[in-house]
Amino acid sequence: MSEFEQLYREVILDHYKAPRNHGLLEPHDAIAEGQNPLCGDEVTVSVRFGEGDVIEDVGFEGRGCAISQAATSMLTDLVKGRTASEVATMPKDELLDEIGIPLTPVRLKCALLGLGVLKVALHRTKGTPLPEEWGTSSGEITLS
Amino acid sequence: MAGMASTVTSVLDAHRLRQDFPVFEELVDGKPVAFLDSAASTQKPRQVLDRMRAFYEHEYANVHRGVYRLAERATEGYEGARRTVASFLNAPSEKEIVFTRSATEAINLVAYAWGLDNLGPGDLVVITELEHHSNFVPWQYIAHRTGAGFRHIPIDDQGELQLDALDGIAREGNVKVVANNLVSNTLGTINPVEKLAEWAHAQGAIMVVDAAQAAPHRVVDVQALGADFVAVSSHKLCGPSGIGALWGRRELLEAMSPFNLGGEMIRSVGLERTTFNELPYKFEAGTPAIAEAVGFGSAVEYVSEVGLDAIERHEHALVEQTMSALDELPWIRVFGPPPERRAGIVSFDVEGIHPHDVAQILDWEGIAVRAGHHCTQPLMARLGVAATTRASFYLYSIPEEVERLVAGLHKVKASLG
Numbered sequence: 001m002s003e004f005e006q007l008y009r010e011v012i013l014d015h016y017k018a019p020r021n022h023g024l025l026e027p028h029d030a031i032a033e034g035q036n037p038l039c040g041d042e043v044t045v046s047v048r049f050g051e052g053d054v055i056e057d058v059g060f061e062g063r064g065c066a067i068s069q070a071a072t073s074m075l076t077d078l079v080k081g082r083t084a085s086e087v088a089t090m091p092k093d094e095l096l097d098e099i100g101i102p103l104t105p106v107r108l109k110c111a112l113l114g115l116g117v118l119k120v121a122l123h124r125t126k127g128t129p130l131p132e133e134w135g136t137s138s139g140e141i142t143l144s
Numbered sequence: 145m146a147g148m149a150s151t152v153t154s155v156l157d158a159h160r161l162r163q164d165f166p167v168f169e170e171l172v173d174g175k176p177v178a179f180l181d182s183a184a185s186t187q188k189p190r191q192v193l194d195r196m197r198a199f200y201e202h203e204y205a206n207v208h209r210g211v212y213r214l215a216e217r218a219t220e221g222y223e224g225a226r227r228t229v230a231s232f233l234n235a236p237s238e239k240e241i242v243f244t245r246s247a248t249e250a251i252n253l254v255a256y257a258w259g260l261d262n263l264g265p266g267d268l269v270v271i272t273e274l275e276h277h278s279n280f281v282p283w284q285y286i287a288h289r290t291g292a293g294f295r296h297i298p299i300d301d302q303g304e305l306q307l308d309a310l311d312g313i314a315r316e317g318n319v320k321v322v323a324n325n326l327v328s329n330t331l332g333t334i335n336p337v338e339k340l341a342e343w344a345h346a347q348g349a350i351m352v353v354d355a356a357q358a359a360p361h362r363v364v365d366v367q368a369l370g371a372d373f374v375a376v377s378s379h380k381l382c383g384p385s386g387i388g389a390l391w392g393r394r395e396l397l398e399a400m401s402p403f404n405l406g407g408e409m410i411r412s413v414g415l416e417r418t419t420f421n422e423l424p425y426k427f428e429a430g431t432p433a434i435a436e437a438v439g440f441g442s443a444v445e446y447v448s449e450v451g452l453d454a455i456e457r458h459e460h461a462l463v464e465q466t467m468s469a470l471d472e473l474p475w476i477r478v479f480g481p482p483p484e485r486r487a488g489i490v491s492f493d494v495e496g497i498h499p500h501d502v503a504q505i506l507d508w509e510g511i512a513v514r515a516g517h518h519c520t521q522p523l524m525a526r527l528g529v530a531a532t533t534r535a536s537f538y539l540y541s542i543p544e545e546v547e548r549l550v551a552g553l554h555k556v557k558a559s560l561g
Contacts, residue, residue, distance in 0.1 A: 009508070013559055039500055039516065040530025065498035066560060110500065 008100030016066040021076035025059040032121035036113050039106075041068040045076075045118045053084040053126050058118070065110050067103070072114025074098045079118065088119055088128030156454040162540045164189035164446075175510040178545040183329055183357060183489050183536030184514050185379045188443075192382055195442035196435050207434055208408065208425075222434050225441030226424075232444045233374065234365040235391050242390045242397070242427040243437055247356035248278040250375035250390035251323075253427060254352055255282035257403040258373075258396065259321065265291035268317040270349075272297045272305055272335070273526050274328045277519040279354040279375075283323055293317050297324075299526060303331040303480040310343055319347035326358035326369070330518040330534065331480030332463070332489030334358075341370035350396065356380055356388070360447065360538065361487045362456045366391050378436065382538075383443030387436040390427075397423050404429035447539070455539045459488030462537045462546055466490045469550045475557060479527055488537035491518070494553065497560045499531040505559055509552040511545075 024031070028046035035042045041064030050056030058076045062069055075095055079087045095115055096103070103111055112131075119131040162168050167187045168176060179187060203217040210216065223238075230238035244250040263269065269287045271280050273296050287294040295313050298306045305324075313319065322344035326337050341351040350372040355364045360381035366374045373392045379385035392400075402409055402420055406429040411419040420426045447455065464483045467490060470476045475495040480486055494502050499515035506513055514534045517524045524530060535549055 016560070037530075039498070041498075065500040065504075067500070067504070107500065107504070 005101055012066060012070045012099065012101065015070035015073040019060075019069060019073040021057075021059050021073065021080075022061065023059050024061055025057055028059075030121040030125040032117045032124065034113055034117040034120065036064070036068070036109055039110065040064055041110055041113055043068065043072050043114045043117050045072070045114060045121055047118070047121055047125075049084070049125075055079055055082055055084065055087065060114065062114075064113075067099070067107050068110040068113050071095060071099055071111040072117075075114050075118065084122040084126040084128050088122050088126075090115075156450055156458050156539055158458060158540055158542045161189075161450065162542070164191060165540055166190060166193070168540070172510050173508075178511040178548045180535040180537065180541070180545060180549060181512045181514050182360075182538035182541065183332075183380070183518075183534065185385065186360065186382050186538050187540065188384070189382055189446055191446050192384070192439050192442045196384065196439040199435050199438045204435065206431055218434060221438045222432070225437040225444075228441040228444050229376075229389050230391075232364075232448060233359075233376070233389075233391050234367055236367065237394065239423045240391055240394050240397060242392065242424040243432050244375075244388045244390055244427075245386060245433070246278075246388040247354060247375040247377035248282075248388075250373075250388050251279050251352065251354060252282045253390055253403045254373045254375075254392070255286045257400045257427075258350065259283070259286035260290060261401055263287065263290040263292040263320055266317055267292040267320040268295055268313065269293070269321040269323070270295050270297060270313055270319055270344075271323045272325075273299045274303060274305075274325070274331060274333060274335075274520060274523045275323070276325055276329050276354060276356070277521070278356070279323050279325055279352070280522065283321065292320065296522070299333075299523075302482075303328065303333045304485070305333075305335055305340075307336065307339065307343075314347055319344065319349045321352060322347075322349050323352040323354070325354040325356070326364065327355075327361065327487045327489075328480070328520075328523075329357045329489070330491050330520045330523055330532070332486035332491075332536075333481050334362075334485055334487060337369050337371065341372075345370070357487065357489075360455070361452070361459060363452045372396055378440035378443060381443055381447050384433075384436045384439040387433045387440050389440070394423065397427070402426055402429070406430050408432075450539055456487075458539060459537050459541075460484070462541055462543065463488055463490060465543055465546050466535060466549070469546065470553075473550075473553065473557075475561065476553065479532060488541070489534065490536070491532040491534045493529060493532055494556060495561075497556060499533040501560055502533045502553070502556050505556045506549070506552045509548065509555060511548055511552045513549070 025046040029049045030047040033044040043062035045060045048057045116131040122128045165187045205215040205218045207219045207222045227238045230241045269283045344351040352373045353371040356377040359376040377388040409429040477493045479491045503515035516531050
């Protein structure tokens with residue numbers, strides 16, 4: 001294992017234990033919730049917009065594996081100050097680079113749950129495109 | 145049989161047997177892998193790999209009907225494997241052994257070929273709460289298609305079947321099928337299949353046994369079980385994937401419609417009418433997995449030579465070691481029956497830590513375990529969890545790997561607990 005990977009692992013554990021932007025925003029302009037029923041991960045993301053469709057604040061709640069929760073925590077830091085359309089077209093690799101460690105396909109679903117849920121929330125209020133990272137496997141994610 | 149000293153003693157030497165498995169020379173992060181996922185699939189010994197390679201190099205052609213000598217050798221290899229599997233399962237005749245793609249396909253064969261013709265409204269299919277999806281979903285589907293009812297035998301908190309539920313089930317309809325795994329792939333529970341078979345026959349039902357998880361670990365004698373159909377898989381007992389076998393009672397197999405249709409399974413084909421081949425070829429349409437069958441036979445010889453009694457004892461010792469070590473950790477909950485009632489499988493929950501994270505951190509330590517629902521979602525629902533972490537053993541597993549697992553779990557707890 002490289003030193004970089006070790007460092008990334010520590011960052012992930014830190015985000016898991018002390019998630020950033022934790023807690024749902026009240027009031028909020030957009031909200032969505034999603035589950036990965038196969039492994040029991042759950043994430044709810046709430047968004048408040050500032051000027052136009054700039055994401056002024058974002059807050060999340062959830063439970064599940066460390067990757068799903070840490071990735072969502074990292075995501076909230078990444079998207080603040082960006083516009084809804086920027087985030088809707090944000091490539092998944094930007095988040096995966098942030099996570100840094102190699103993930104098997106099973107863990108990718110965990111890592112991308114929060115991003116997908118956020119994109120759904122933006123779609124509902126701003127009509128931005130739906131997440132494409134779930135692709136054909138979207139059947140495994142349930143949204144509410 | 146290739147290159148193994150015969151082991152007549154009841155204790156096996158796992159450290160020596162490991163030398164038969166090239167995969168254990170592989171290092172991950174500079175460490176040998178503690179492979180504790182044999183219930184999902186086992187590693188392959190050189191004897192099996194060499195046999196398959198030799199078959200391709202010296203004996204390969206398509207099987208049956210070939211006039212030339214190479215085809216004769218290939219047929220002899222394939223049919224020899226069938227005889228080996230028949231004797232391994234104590235089948236009365238090798239004609240009752242149908243090669244399939246997997247144990248799952250073997251069960252689907254019975255569900256479709258027997259179930260579609262024999263089930264209807266008022267009938268019941270009975271499965272158990274700890275069934276693998278392979279012996280659950282086909283029956284649920286065929287019951288739905290035929291209008292038959294679908295009932296399950298519940299388990300108690302120890303993961304043992306509650307047989308006192310049987311009378312109540314029998315009152316609800318004509319029990320026509322009872323399907324159960326001999327060993328639970330998630331909990332390791334050894335199920336009372338003989339008793340279930342007796343009950344099934346008293347109801348006029350057939351008994352279908354998924355022995356995929358049992359055959360690698362203990363003697364499976366289809367006659368002693370009193371079953372009507374038994375499904376096994378090659379890859380769980382040191383053989384290649386892509387092949388399994390169905391044993392069925394001859395009179396049932398004879399009376400059944402074919403499952404797959406095409407070449408090989410016919411006697412004669414005309415524009416108006418086709419007649420089907422004799423057993424077992426009636427159920428083997430198309431070119432089979434020939435070299436895989438040969439590898440399957442070779443794997444059966446390998447585990448038989450090590451000795452199933454010795455394997456069972458060896459796994460039992462590892463399970464006892466694991467469960468007594470985990471018992472001392474109050475933040476770990478082990479599911480299922482006590483060691484003497486289970487095969488080499490230990491499923492557990494680490495308090496407050498998702499099984500994916502447990503498996504991920506163990507992987508960082510070079511320990512391979514499985515985390516998930518293990519294809520037993522109804523059982524997960526019964527246990528009240530989305531997933532568990534599962535360690536499982538085989539003849540090459542060693543006590544040092546259990547020690548690494550326990551040390552790894554302490555790291556998991558320190559990182560995430």
